[in-house]
Amino acid sequence: MSASEKSPRQEGFSTQIVHADRRGGAEWGAVHAPIHTSVQYGYERVEDLIGAFQGTLKGTFNYARQGTPTTAALESKLSQMEQGVGSICFATGMAGICALFLTLLKAGDHLVASQFVFGNTNSFLLTLADLGVEVSMVDVTKAEAVAQAIRPHTRMVFVETLANPGTQIPDLEAIGALCQEKGLLYVVDNTVLSPYGFLPAQVGAGLVVHSLSKIIGGHGDALGGVVTDTGRFDWSQYPNIFSAYRKGDAKGWGLQQLRKKGLRDMGGTLSSGAAHQIAVGAETLALRMARTSATALALAEFLQQHPAVAKVHYPGLTSHPQHAIAKKWFKGSSWLMSFELKDAQQCLPVCNRLHLPLKATGLADTRSLIIPVAHTIFWEAGPETRRAMGIADSLIRVSVGLEDAADLIADFDQALK
Numbered sequence: 001m002s003a004s005e006k007s008p009r010q011e012g013f014s015t016q017i018v019h020a021d022r023r024g025g026a027e028w029g030a031v032h033a034p035i036h037t038s039v040q041y042g043y044e045r046v047e048d049l050i051g052a053f054q055g056t057l058k059g060t061f062n063y064a065r066q067g068t069p070t071t072a073a074l075e076s077k078l079s080q081m082e083q084g085v086g087s088i089c090f091a092t093g094m095a096g097i098c099a100l101f102l103t104l105l106k107a108g109d110h111l112v113a114s115q116f117v118f119g120n121t122n123s124f125l126l127t128l129a130d131l132g133v134e135v136s137m138v139d140v141t142k143a144e145a146v147a148q149a150i151r152p153h154t155r156m157v158f159v160e161t162l163a164n165p166g167t168q169i170p171d172l173e174a175i176g177a178l179c180q181e182k183g184l185l186y187v188v189d190n191t192v193l194s195p196y197g198f199l200p201a202q203v204g205a206g207l208v209v210h211s212l213s214k215i216i217g218g219h220g221d222a223l224g225g226v227v228t229d230t231g232r233f234d235w236s237q238y239p240n241i242f243s244a245y246r247k248g249d250a251k252g253w254g255l256q257q258l259r260k261k262g263l264r265d266m267g268g269t270l271s272s273g274a275a276h277q278i279a280v281g282a283e284t285l286a287l288r289m290a291r292t293s294a295t296a297l298a299l300a301e302f303l304q305q306h307p308a309v310a311k312v313h314y315p316g317l318t319s320h321p322q323h324a325i326a327k328k329w330f331k332g333s334s335w336l337m338s339f340e341l342k343d344a345q346q347c348l349p350v351c352n353r354l355h356l357p358l359k360a361t362g363l364a365d366t367r368s369l370i371i372p373v374a375h376t377i378f379w380e381a382g383p384e385t386r387r388a389m390g391i392a393d394s395l396i397r398v399s400v401g402l403e404d405a406a407d408l409i410a411d412f413d414q415a416l417k
C-alpha cells in the first residue's frame with residue numbers, strides 16, 4: 001500500500017514532493033528552496049550559539065559539515081518520501097553506508113548481510129570484518145538462511161531491495177518479522193526501487209539507505225546518499241548508543257549518533273549544490289520510475305523471447321524467481337535488468353553493436369547504460385566470487401533510461417542479430 005492509497009484524503013507522492021519545500025516557509029517567496037553555501041553560521045547572542053551547539057535551539061546550524069538549510073530541506077523531503085521520522089544526507093551512498101556500519105556496529109558484533117549486495121558495499125564488508133565485526137553473507141531470498149545465521153551477538157541485518165546486477169529480491173517481509181522477533185536492527189538499501197516503488201518501513205525496516213546518485217537524483221549529474229530512520233526500531237534496546245546520545249526520546253537516538261559520529265566526525269558531507277540538484281531531480285521521481293519501468297518491462301519481454309538470449313533477470317517477468325514478492329510489494333517494476341547470452345563470445349560484440357545505450361558504469365541516468373558485468377564491476381571479485389554470486393561471463397547489465405521503448409528495442413534487435 002503506497003502513501004497515496006493509504007487514505008483518500010492524503011496527498012499523492014508527487015504532490016507532496018513538489019510542495020514540500022515551501023511548507024516550512026519560503027525565503028523571499030522563492031518557489032524553489034535556495035542554495036545556501038555558507039560554511040559558518042553566526043549569532044547575535046552567544047547564548048544562541050550555545051543553543052545551536054547543544055541542540056536546544058532547534059532549526060539552527062553551526063558548521064556546514066553537519067548540514068546546511070539546503071541539505072536539511074532535502075532531508076525533510078526524503079523523510080516525507082519514506083514516511084520516516086528523520087534523515088541524514090551524505091556525500092555519496094557509500095559515505096552513508098560506511099558511516100552507518102562504523103557508528104552502529106563495533107568489534108565483537110555480528111552482522112548478517114545479503115550475499116547479493118552492491119560491489120563496493122561488499123568490498124566494505126570485508127574492511128568491516130577486518131575491524132573485528134563478524135559478517136555472515138547469506139542468501140537472503142531465503143528467510144531460513146537469515147534465521148540460521150543469527151547468533152547471540154547479532155545486531156543488524158542488511159539487505160538490498162533489488163540486487164544489482166542479478167535482480168534478486170530478499171524475502172523482505174519474513175526477514176522483517178524475524179528482525180522484529182529477535183530485536184535486530186533491519187537495514188534496507190532501497191536504492192533501486194526508491195520510495196516511489198517500495199517503502200521498506202512496511203516490512204519493518206528500522207533504517208533505509210539510498211544512493212541519491214541513482215534514480216532519486218535521476219539525472220546522472222550529482223552524487224549523494226541518505227539514511228532515513230523509519231521510527232520502527234526501538235533504540236532504547238540497542239546497546240551501541242553512546243551515553244551522550246541516550247537522552248530524551250529514544251526515537252531520535254540512532255540518527256543523533258549517526259549525525260554526530262558518522263557525519264560530523266567522519267565528514268562525508270553532501271554539498272549544498274548537489275543537494276539542490278538532487279532535490280530538483282526528485283520532483284520527477286514518480287514520472288521517471290513509471291516511464292523507465294514500463295520501458296524496461298517491454299525490453300525484458302523482447303529479450304526473453306530472443307533466440308540469442310539465454311536468460312533475462314527482471315522482476316517484472318513471471319519467470320523471475322521472486323516475481324510474487326515484486327508483485328505484492330513493488331509499485332511497477334524496476335529500471336534495472338540484466339541478461340545472459342547463449343554465446344559468451346558475443347558479449348563484447350553485442351555491447352559494441354548497441355548505439356543508444358552508453359557503455360558506462362553507474363545507474364539510473366536519463367540515458368540508458370550498459371556494461372558487461374564480469375569484465376568490469378565484478379572483475380576484482382575474481383571468478384570464484386562471481387560463480388558464487390551467479391554472475392555469468394556473458395552477463396550484460398542494462399540501466400534503462402528515458403529513451404522511447406521502440407527505439408531501444410529496435411537497437412537491441414539489430415545488435416543481437
Ligand SMILES: *Cc1c(COP(=O)(O)O)cnc(C)c1O
Pocket residue numbers: 092093094095118121160164189191192210211212213214223224225363
Ligand atoms: C550506487 C549504489 C550504492 C553506492 O552509492 P554511491 O552514491 O555511488 O556511493 C549503494 N547501494 C546501491 C544499491 C547502489 O546502487
